[in-house]
Amino acid sequence: MPDWVRISTTASLPEGRGIRIEAGRHCIALFRLGDEVHAIGDRCSHAEASLSEGDVFGAEIECPRHGATFDLRTGRPLSLPATKPVPVYQTKTEDGDLYLLLDEREES
Numbered sequence: 001m002p003d004w005v006r007i008s009t010t011a012s013l014p015e016g017r018g019i020r021i022e023a024g025r026h027c028i029a030l031f032r033l034g035d036e037v038h039a040i041g042d043r044c045s046h047a048e049a050s051l052s053e054g055d056v057f058g059a060e061i062e063c064p065r066h067g068a069t070f071d072l073r074t075g076r077p078l079s080l081p082a083t084k085p086v087p088v089y090q091t092k093t094e095d096g097d098l099y100l101l102l103d104e105r106e107e108s
Contacts, residue, residue, distance in 0.1 A: 002103040010037060010098050018052035018061065023102055028089060030098075031056060031072055038072035039100055041087035045077065051086065 005023055013019065013032040020042050021028050029042040029052035040061070042052050049065035056062075060069045060078060068082030075088040090101040 002101050004092065004099040005102050007098045007100050009096050010093050011096060013037065013098070016056050018054065018056065020050055020052040023100060026089070026102060028100065029061070031061065033059065033072070037091045037093065037098055039089035039091050040070065040072060040075050043086070044068060044070075044082060045084040045086050046082040 007021060007023060010032065013030060015032055018029045018031050021030060027042040028039050031038045040051065042050050044051055044063040044065065046063065046068050047065050049063050051061050051063060054062045054064045059072045061072055062069045066081050068080065069078040070076065070082065070086055071078055075085040077083055077085060092099050
């Protein structure tokens, strides 16, 4: 059964760039864009690269290794060489705290 897990405060997240966190078995890239926080799987679906280290362009993240881009809202690849989506995690904020909906049975 998925559970909401407190990750951090939203104020501690940098604006417009990613950070990598580990929550249980999940490696997640977090991105704060204004009032929105997006959470996706940190590993590029094309090659072993950390998406949290990529450049953010609007609501897209560019893989630092081969330049594939992904939609931060859906995880869908937007350009080659990636053709498979990355996982997306639901987020919510309450009183300045950030929560992710995680299923500990799933692995990243």
